[in-house]
Amino acid sequence: MHDIRGAWRRTAEGAGLLSPDGLPIPTIFAEMSALAARTGAINLGQGYPDEDGPVEVLEAARAAIAHGVNQYPPGRGIPDLRLAIAEHRRRFAGIDLDPDTEVLVTVGATEALAAALLALVDGPEDEVVVFEPYYDAYAACVALARARLVTVPLPWPGFQPDLDALRAAVTDRTRVILVNNPHNPTGAVFDAEVLREIVTLAEQHDAIILADEVYEHLVFDGRRHESIATIDGAASRTLTVSSAAKTFSVTGWKIGWITGPAPLVDAVLAVKQFLTYVGGAPFQPAVAVGLRLGDAYFAGIAADLEAKRDLLATGLRDLGLEVAHAGGSYFTVADAAPLGARDAADFCRELATGAGVVAIPLTAFTTPAHRPDYATLVRFAACKRIDVLTDAVARLRAYARSAS
Numbered sequence: 001m002h003d004i005r006g007a008w009r010r011t012a013e014g015a016g017l018l019s020p021d022g023l024p025i026p027t028i029f030a031e032m033s034a035l036a037a038r039t040g041a042i043n044l045g046q047g048y049p050d051e052d053g054p055v056e057v058l059e060a061a062r063a064a065i066a067h068g069v070n071q072y073p074p075g076r077g078i079p080d081l082r083l084a085i086a087e088h089r090r091r092f093a094g095i096d097l098d099p100d101t102e103v104l105v106t107v108g109a110t111e112a113l114a115a116a117l118l119a120l121v122d123g124p125e126d127e128v129v130v131f132e133p134y135y136d137a138y139a140a141c142v143a144l145a146r147a148r149l150v151t152v153p154l155p156w157p158g159f160q161p162d163l164d165a166l167r168a169a170v171t172d173r174t175r176v177i178l179v180n181n182p183h184n185p186t187g188a189v190f191d192a193e194v195l196r197e198i199v200t201l202a203e204q205h206d207a208i209i210l211a212d213e214v215y216e217h218l219v220f221d222g223r224r225h226e227s228i229a230t231i232d233g234a235a236s237r238t239l240t241v242s243s244a245a246k247t248f249s250v251t252g253w254k255i256g257w258i259t260g261p262a263p264l265v266d267a268v269l270a271v272k273q274f275l276t277y278v279g280g281a282p283f284q285p286a287v288a289v290g291l292r293l294g295d296a297y298f299a300g301i302a303a304d305l306e307a308k309r310d311l312l313a314t315g316l317r318d319l320g321l322e323v324a325h326a327g328g329s330y331f332t333v334a335d336a337a338p339l340g341a342r343d344a345a346d347f348c349r350e351l352a353t354g355a356g357v358v359a360i361p362l363t364a365f366t367t368p369a370h371r372p373d374y375a376t377l378v379r380f381a382a383c384k385r386i387d388v389l390t391d392a393v394a395r396l397r398a399y400a401r402s403a404s
């Protein structure tokens with residue numbers, strides 16, 4: 001397909017997914033989930049839960065299909081879901097939103113991010129600042145928009161950025177500071193001073209903050225999620241993205257949303273309406289039910305995942321690995337060097353057959369220049385049943401014994 005012209009090439013290249021002979025490569029998630037399926041390995045790679053979410057939410061989707069909610073919803077999303085999103089934002093972040101103008105329902109957080117980046121940056125003069133390692137879609141969309149990705153490394157094992165490096169990265173060319181908190185793939189929850197610095201820099205350089213907060217309800221250790229839009233000076237320049245995927249264990253439903261000042265939301269809508277127009281009609285009322293669940297539900301999912309993080313992290317530490325403390329998200333990162341890892345991607349391929357466990361190399365989320373800094377680091381997803389995690393840890397233990 002070398003002679004097929006178009007934006008696919010720079011999109012694939014931006015995400016590090018163009019082979020040396022110019023062919024597109026599947027994402028690391030596609031590759032590793034296929035490897036797990038092929039080998040029968042336990043999949044701690046792609047981040048999706050192996051248990052269903054709340055029954056009320058599932059039931060509401062079934063009822064919606066049964067009651068004819070099967071045609072195009074309105075372009076911005078059904079009014080009751082937009083209202084539920086606004087209520088949820090008031091309840092958990094103390095932010096008041098007009099559901100008619102400041103809330104947009106999207107096809108997952110992925111579409112919200114893609115539409116926002118395509119709407120807000122345009123060409124090589126425009127820079128998007130992100131922390132590295134970064135979620136793969138960011139680099140792909142920045143490349144699709146022909147903009148420049150500027151990365152600020154998150155140093156192992158704390159994964160908090162150096163504030164001077166952050167200051168140096170943000171300039172008047174910065175159109176967007178894209179911050180994912182809690183952070184995929186590292187599991188980091190950023191310190192308050194990091195978030196404050198981002199807001200200060202955005203104000204100084206008139207940049208827009210695009211906040212990917214899909215793990216907003218998965219913050220551990222007694223901490224509360226701090227939505228960056230709540231920091232003084234941020235609200236007028238921040239678009240916040242979230243999704244039903246992680247909060248209600250429905251990654252296949254692809255219902256997300258983006259909220260913020262009406263003119264920014266309008267700009268995103270101008271692009272979004274020609275990407276998918278709309279999506280997921282019967283899932284929209286179901287997600288509204290989920291967003292209105294009681295506080296115990298949201299506290300419960302954090303406690304559940306925190307216990308799973310502990311099980312996984314303890315299991316990995318017991319193998320003699322250094323493990324980063326995950327303050328939130330689905331993910332825990334370990335340094336697999338003691339297990340013989342030299343190149344994390346090769347190691348993860350070997351681990352699938354050697355140990356029967358699939359994980360994701362952090363190098364899949366880095367620029368080539370910084371790849372050596374993350375060369376032996378591996379991301380494990382904790383969003384699996386306790387018995388599955390226990391089995392995975394036992395398999396890793398057996399592998400470590402045979403490798404030593």
Ligand code: PMP
Pocket residue numbers: 047107108109110111135180183184212214242243244245251254255256
């Ligand atoms: N952002 C981050 C940081 C993610 O981990 C994911 C994957 N769930 C997404 C966005 C995409 O979310 P969705 O499945 O709602 O498109």
Ligand code: GLN
Pocket residue numbers: 029030045046047048184
């Ligand atoms: N967000 C999921 C993860 O990080 C994967 C989503 C995808 O496959 N694109 O594991």
